[in-house]
Amino acid sequence: MLDLNTQQTPAGATVLAKGEIDLESAPELLQKLTPMMKSGAAVRVDLSGVSYMDSTGVAVLVQALKLGQKKGAGFTLVSPSERVQAVLSLARLDQVFEIEAGG
Amino acid sequence: MHQEAYELTVPAEPASLKRVRDHFRPILGHLAGDRTEDLLLAIDEACSNVIKHRREEGQGPTEDLHLRVETDPSLRLLMRLPGFCAVADKDKIKPRDLDDVRPGGLGMHFIAEIMDCVSLDPDPDRPGMLLLTMEKALDPEHLAEDPSGDGDA
Numbered sequence: 001m002l003d004l005n006t007q008q009t010p011a012g013a014t015v016l017a018k019g020e021i022d023l024e025s026a027p028e029l030l031q032k033l034t035p036m037m038k039s040g041a042a043v044r045v046d047l048s049g050v051s052y053m054d055s056t057g058v059a060v061l062v063q064a065l066k067l068g069q070k071k072g073a074g075f076t077l078v079s080p081s082e083r084v085q086a087v088l089s090l091a092r093l094d095q096v097f098e099i100e101a102g103g
Numbered sequence: 104m105h106q107e108a109y110e111l112t113v114p115a116e117p118a119s120l121k122r123v124r125d126h127f128r129p130i131l132g133h134l135a136g137d138r139t140e141d142l143l144l145a146i147d148e149a150c151s152n153v154i155k156h157r158r159e160e161g162q163g164p165t166e167d168l169h170l171r172v173e174t175d176p177s178l179r180l181l182m183r184l185p186g187f188c189a190v191a192d193k194d195k196i197k198p199r200d201l202d203d204v205r206p207g208g209l210g211m212h213f214i215a216e217i218m219d220c221v222s223l224d225p226d227p228d229r230p231g232m233l234l235l236t237m238e239k240a241l242d243p244e245h246l247a248e249d250p251s252g253d254g255d256a
Contacts, residue, residue: 023117055151090217
């Protein structure tokens with residue numbers, strides 16, 4: 001239901017998420033992001049392929065953001081799909097995250 | 104508009120959430136048009152809440168989730184989830200302050216934002232439990248022909 005692939009670049013890592021993020025799949029994303037954020041590296045999460053996300057997905061992103069802030073590491077959301085943007089907006093978090101438009 | 108009712112019973116586990124969304128997406132698409140994904144989110148959050156609380160309480164195999172989605176003659180969409188929570192936990196069920204940016208606790212906020220009215224009433228079939236009812240006014244312009252040709256599913 002949720003595919004996660006990581007691309008390493010000199011600037012940091014990008015996690016490509018594809019599928020649906022809910023109570024079942026959000027733990028996979030948390031498991032992927034937690035060690036990356038704890039390492040202090042900059043992390044980008046590409047959400048262009050996420051067709052559905054609920055509050056548990058939002059919670060994972062907030063948790064990663066908080067871990068990054070503790071380590072002084074950047075955490076960026078890339079190209080969130082329309083649905084993800086709607087959910088972030090509903091949570092009034094669209095201004096809290098650094099969001100990079102797709103290119 | 105005639106009344107329509109759709110029901111689904113699934114195991115109270117995370118793996119059921121996608122099944123719930125996939126089941127109700129075409130039904131809500133027919134009833135609510137471009138509000139469908141928001142309404143699915145409200146259903147998902149309600150079900151997730153039940154699953155999480157039962158898990159936190161360390162319950163073993165639990166009673167299934169039973170969802171009922173219906174319309175009434177006044178063009179309201181009613182989504183009901185029996186056994187939503189224990190009467191004793193009613194005060195814990197409320198949206199949290201969004202100014203505090205932290206993980207978790209957003210589910211009830213989403214439901215309150217999406218729905219017109221949310222109520223918790225004694226569940227007539229489960230003593231000590233509450234029935235969640237979520238209501239949303241339907242826009243008649245969004246209503247299409249019943250895709251199944253048969254209201255009851």
